[in-house]
Amino acid sequence: xxxxxxxxxxxxxxxxxxxxxxxxxxxxxxxxxxxxxxxxxxxxxxxxxxxxxxxxxxxxxxxxxxxxxxxxxxxxxxxxxxxxxxxxxxxxxxxxxxxxxxxxxxxxxxxxxxxxxxxxxxxxxxxxxxxxxxxxxxxxxxxxxxxxxxxxxxxxxxxxxxxxxxxxxxxxxxxxxxxxxxxxxxxxxxxxxxxxxxxxxxxxxxxxxxxxxxxxxxxxxxxxxxxxxxxxxxxxxxxxxxxxxxxxxxxxxxxxxxxxxxxxxxxxxxxxxxxxxxxxxxxxxxxxxxxxxxxxxxxxxxxxxxxxxxxxxxxxxxxxxxxxxxxxxxxxxxxxxxxxxxxxxxxxxxxxxxxxxxxxxxxxxxxxxxxxxxxxxxxxxxxxxxxxxxxxxxxxxxxxxxxxxxxxxxxxxxxxxxxxxxxxxxxxxxxxxxxxxxxxxxxxxxxxxxxxxxxxxxxxxxxxxxxxxxxxxxxxxxxxxxxxxxxxxxxxxxxxxxxxxxxxxxxxxxxxxxxxxxxxxxxxxxxxxxxxxxxxxxxxxxxxxxxxxxxxxxxxxxxxxxxxxxxxxxxxxxxxxxxxxxxxxxxxxxxxxxxxxxxxxxxxxxxxxxxxxxxxxxxxxxxxxxxxxxxxxxxxxxxxxxxxxxxxxxxxxx
Numbered sequence: 001x002x003x004x005x006x007x008x009x010x011x012x013x014x015x016x017x018x019x020x021x022x023x024x025x026x027x028x029x030x031x032x033x034x035x036x037x038x039x040x041x042x043x044x045x046x047x048x049x050x051x052x053x054x055x056x057x058x059x060x061x062x063x064x065x066x067x068x069x070x071x072x073x074x075x076x077x078x079x080x081x082x083x084x085x086x087x088x089x090x091x092x093x094x095x096x097x098x099x100x101x102x103x104x105x106x107x108x109x110x111x112x113x114x115x116x117x118x119x120x121x122x123x124x125x126x127x128x129x130x131x132x133x134x135x136x137x138x139x140x141x142x143x144x145x146x147x148x149x150x151x152x153x154x155x156x157x158x159x160x161x162x163x164x165x166x167x168x169x170x171x172x173x174x175x176x177x178x179x180x181x182x183x184x185x186x187x188x189x190x191x192x193x194x195x196x197x198x199x200x201x202x203x204x205x206x207x208x209x210x211x212x213x214x215x216x217x218x219x220x221x222x223x224x225x226x227x228x229x230x231x232x233x234x235x236x237x238x239x240x241x242x243x244x245x246x247x248x249x250x251x252x253x254x255x256x257x258x259x260x261x262x263x264x265x266x267x268x269x270x271x272x273x274x275x276x277x278x279x280x281x282x283x284x285x286x287x288x289x290x291x292x293x294x295x296x297x298x299x300x301x302x303x304x305x306x307x308x309x310x311x312x313x314x315x316x317x318x319x320x321x322x323x324x325x326x327x328x329x330x331x332x333x334x335x336x337x338x339x340x341x342x343x344x345x346x347x348x349x350x351x352x353x354x355x356x357x358x359x360x361x362x363x364x365x366x367x368x369x370x371x372x373x374x375x376x377x378x379x380x381x382x383x384x385x386x387x388x389x390x391x392x393x394x395x396x397x398x399x400x401x402x403x404x405x406x407x408x409x410x411x412x413x414x415x416x417x418x419x420x421x422x423x424x425x426x427x428x429x430x431x432x433x434x435x436x437x438x439x440x441x442x443x444x445x446x447x448x449x450x451x452x453x454x455x456x457x458x459x460x461x462x463x464x465x466x467x468x469x470x471x472x473x474x475x476x477x478x479x480x481x482x483x484x485x486x487x488x489x490x491x492x493x494x495x496x497x498x499x500x501x502x503x504x505x506x507x508x509x510x511x512x513x514x515x516x517x518x519x520x521x522x523x524x525x526x527x528x529x530x531x532x533x534x535x536x537x538x539x540x541x542x543x544x545x546x547x548x549x550x551x552x553x554x555x556x557x558x559x560x561x562x563x564x565x566x567x568x569x570x571x572x573x574x575x576x577x578x579x580x581x582x583x584x585x586x587x588x589x590x591x592x593x594x595x596x597x598x599x600x601x602x603x604x605x606x607x608x609x610x611x612x613x614x615x616x617x618x619x620x621x622x623x624x625x626x627x628x629x630x631x632x633x634x635x636x637x638x639x640x641x642x643x644x645x646x647x648x649x650x651x652x653x654x
Contacts, residue, residue, distance in 0.1 A: 010438040010445035010494055014386075017327065017335035019379035019393035019432060020106020020449070022048075039095035041122070042084060047533040049488035049503040050105055050449070052553055060084055062526050063105045064430070065453055065484025065509035066117025069403030069414050073120045076190070076204040078226035079271050081250040085184040085210055090165070092208055092224070096135065096146045097161035097188035099125040106432050106451075107377040107395035110323035110339030111277055111291055116399040116428035116455070124204055126192040127157030139607075139649030141167050151191075160189045181213035199233035217621065222252040240279045242291075247272050263468050266303040269401070269416060272296045286328040289339075293321045297401065298353075299416050301473045309359055311471035315366070316353035317418040319345040319400055338378030345400040346370040347420045356472075364472045369421040373398045387440060392433040399426045402459050404467070404477050405525055417459075417473045424457040424479065434488075446491040455482035458511055460525075463578070480513030482524060500536040507531075517578040523557040525579060530554045543596055550589045555582035561624055561634065584638075586618035605651040615643040 013022070024045060042061055046053040050064050060068030060082065073080045075093075083092035093101075104112070104119040112119045125148070132149030142165035150157050164185045171177040186208035193201040206226045213219035228246035235241060248271040255264040277291025297317045304311045325339030348354075349368040356363055379393030402423060403414035419425045434449030459477045461467075470476055486507025493499050509524040516522075532552040539545050557579030592609040617640035624634055 010442040010492070013445060013447075014383075014389055014436055014438055017329070017379070017381045018104075018107070018109075018337045019381070019391040019434065021102065021104045021108075024101040024103055040091040041093040041095065041098065041101055042091040045103060045120075047501075047503065047535055047549060047551065048103075049447075049490045049505045049531075050451075050486070050507075051103075052505070052528055052531045062528075063118035064451055064486065065482070065507060065524070065526070066428075067403060067405065067414075067526050069401070069416070070115060070117035070399060070426075071120060072112060072115030072118070073122075075122045075206060075226070076124050076202065077228040077230055077244040077246045077273075077275075078204065078206060079246070079248050079273070080206070080224050080226065081248070081269050082222055082252070083224070085165070085186070085208070090142075090184065092186060093122060094144065094161050094163050094186060094188055096137075096144060097124050097159070097190075099123050106430070107337070107379045107393040108397070109289075109337075110325040110341045110375075110377060111275075111289065111293075113293070113321050113323075113341055113343050113375065113397070114295075114319065114399055114401065116397045116426050124188055124190045124206075125159055126190055126202065127159035129154050129157045129192075129194070133653070135651060135653040137649055137651040140647060141165060141170055155194055157192050158190070159192075160187070162187045179213075181211055181219065184208065184210040198235075199231070202228075202230040204228045204230070214621070218254070218256045220252070220254045223250070225249045225251075238281050240281075241276070242279070243274075243276045245274045262307055264305040265415070265467065266300070267416065268298075268300045270298040285330075286326075288324065288326050290324040291322070295319050297418060299401070299418050301415050301417050302467070302471055304468065304471050306468060310357070311359060311361075312355055312357040313364075313471050313473060314355040315418045315420065316348040317345055317400060317420075318348055319343065333383040335381045336378070337380075339376070341375040341377075343373050343375060343398060344370060345398075345419050345425060347418065358471045361470055361472050361475070364474050365421050367421045369419075371398075371400075371419060371425050373425065373427070388435070388437040390433070390435050394429070394431045397428050397430075399428075402426060404459055404461060404473060415467050415473055417477070420474065422474050423459065423477075426458060427456045429454045441495075443495040444491070444493055447489075449488045451484075451486060451488075453482075453484040455484070458482040458513070460511060460513055460516060460578075463516055478513050478515045480511060480516070482509065482511045484509040484524075497539050498536065499539075500534075502535075503531075503533045505531040522578045522580070525557055527557050527579075528554050542598075544593065545596075546591075546593045548589065548591050550587070552587040553585060555585050557581070558583050558622060560636065583619045583622060586616075588616050588618065589613040601654055603653040605653075607647075607649045607651070609647040611645040611647065612642060613644060617643060 043053065045051055046061050051061055053061055062068055063071060073083050080092060085092060100123045102121050108119045127148040129150050130153060134147050136145045137143060142163060144163040146161040148159040165183050167182040171180045171182060189205040191203045204227065206224060209223035211221050226248040228244060230244050232240065232242045250269045253266045273295035275291060275293035277289055279287060279289045281287045300314045302313055321341055321343040323339060323341040327337045329335040347369045349366050354366045375396045375398060377395030379391060381389055381391045383389045400419040402417045405414050417423055430451060430453045432449060432451035434447060436447040438445035457479050458481060459479050461476055462478055465476045486505060488505050490501060490503045492501040507528065509527040510521045511524045512521045534550045537547045558581040559579055560581045590611050591613050595606040597604045619638050620640050622636055622638050624636055
């Protein structure tokens with residue numbers, strides 16, 4: 001049977017009981033304009049309030065003052081890291097392979113842990129159990145193909161989707177980008193087995209790899225290799241059991257060649273997890289869920305080569321959790337979602353669990369340490385009437401995988417560390433409340449939400465330190481606290497030929513760490529004061545659809561030098577205040593048009609797009625160099641990725 005992807009109607013958004021959770025409308029997001037004619041789940045959700053993309057070309061998304069690494073992103077139970085292609089230009093998620101996506105930016109269900117910002121859970125399409133289907137897309141910069149169908153009719157099916165880019169060929173035609181390397185591939189595969197009417201066994205596989213280099217300034221290579229086995233079955237009329245085993249191997253390789261210094265940094269995150277949960281439905285109005293999860297993490301925070309010398313640090317950790325979650329409706333007006341999660345994390349000690357190799361650095365503390373945390377979370381919804389509601393919620397979450405981000409330039413790259421005897425788990429308390437309303441016919445709906453986050457054990461680089469300063473990451477960072485607060489507004493038009501939405505976010509995110517910035521509050525590296533998104537989708541009959549999106553984001557904080565001096569003929573920069581400058585604002589207009597012709601057996605689709613229609617160059621990398629013509633003797637140099645980029649692609653389905 002064909003998988004039909006449905007989203008939330010205005011009525012469903014009003015009656016949804018969990019604050020800050022939304023089933024993403026993949027069919028509508030697919031109509032928003034995207035670069036090179038590619039539908040992109042990640043970039044599409046950044047058009048929603050409270051969510052913005054990273055800096056131009058950095059990939060990922062940031063939610064309510066959190067960094068990209070603080071999001072849990074799963075695909076069929078597999079955890080994915082840095083889920084972007086070509087530094088965020090494409091998403092890791094091939095839309096042809098996806099069936100469902102749910103975003104939790106408020107109190108998350110108790111079955112999710114290890115993320116202090118948000119959860120994006122996605123699911124791949126299973127293969128059709130009755131008939132074969134194929135599709136292929138070819139564009140000027142990339143191509144993709146999908147196939148699905150039965151292996152044993154009504155019992156066993158397969159689905160596979162693959163993409164490969166050839167952006168480099170296009171860039172070589174532009175003189176200023178001839179030395180830029182930019183390509184990727186990804187593969188999604190899924191086998192589904194239905195031994196009976198109650199049980200489903202899914203075996204899923206995902207692989208991706210990226211290669212990117214900007215002139216001789218820097219190069220990056222990264223990717224995920226992951227697999228999972230999911231079994232779910234029903235027992236009687238009221239019980240459903242879910243069991244998942246998953247493994248992920250994320251690798252990254254970064255190199256820079258700046259100011260006569262050649263540096264390379266390799267890292268990985270390896271995750272091995274198993275979890276089981278049971279759901280009991282008492283009635284249509286009440287259900288309870290409980291479960292258990294165990295995960296082994298091994299993290300190479302860095303294998304560093306600086307001018308030919310090699311250094312290395314690897315750590316391991318084991319995290320476990322049990323939880324219980326309840327959802328219920330008590331009247332026609334009141335519903336409640338509440339749960340609690342008990343989690344533990346153990347830093348593992350012993351020669352099988354850590355490695356360290358360094359020059360002129362003392363061995364760090366690899367002693368074992370266990371942390372226990374209770375994480376309650378819940379939300380309540382009150383229907384004022386059938387067209388208006390108010391919601392409130394709160395949650396406590398912990399995270400044991402920490403990302404330390406460079407701040408001396410807008411090019412963002414994380415080194416990862418696990419909680420240890422010296423690094424404590426990050427703990428975040430979020431409080432939020434909101435109102436939502438709609439017109440009686442559902443043609444329009446709107447919402448407003450406010451939130452406040454308090455964060456403990458937030459880590460940042462010490463003054464004067466960067467990711468390359470030492471291999472021992474713990475010696476480079478200090479911990480403190482953070483806070484984030486904001487307001488989110490959204491209005492949607494849901495009917496008629498012209499549909500779309502406008503979203504606006506006003507927010508502030510700050511960090512205070514003793515020993516950094518004089519112990520004073522400073523803007524976090526992901527602080528954005530204003531985010532605006534305007535999306536319009538117009539249907540001209542059954543065949544032509546046009547769309548446009550305009551986005552604006554305030555400049556990101558930037559640490560710039562306040563003075564410089566020469567030492568042995570080398571220019572050295574002196575920094576005082578952390579993140580006291582702002583980069584220029586980022587904004588752009590994207591346009592697209594699709595023509596669909598549905599035949600008896602074959603469907604063909606032409607997609608035309610213009611990325612960055614008025615060719616605004618947003619900052620990708622900002623660095624500083626000597627300039628004798630300037631009064632300060634120094635100038636800031638901005639590197640951007642793209643101006644205006646047209647695209648065209650052709651898809652055939654049969």
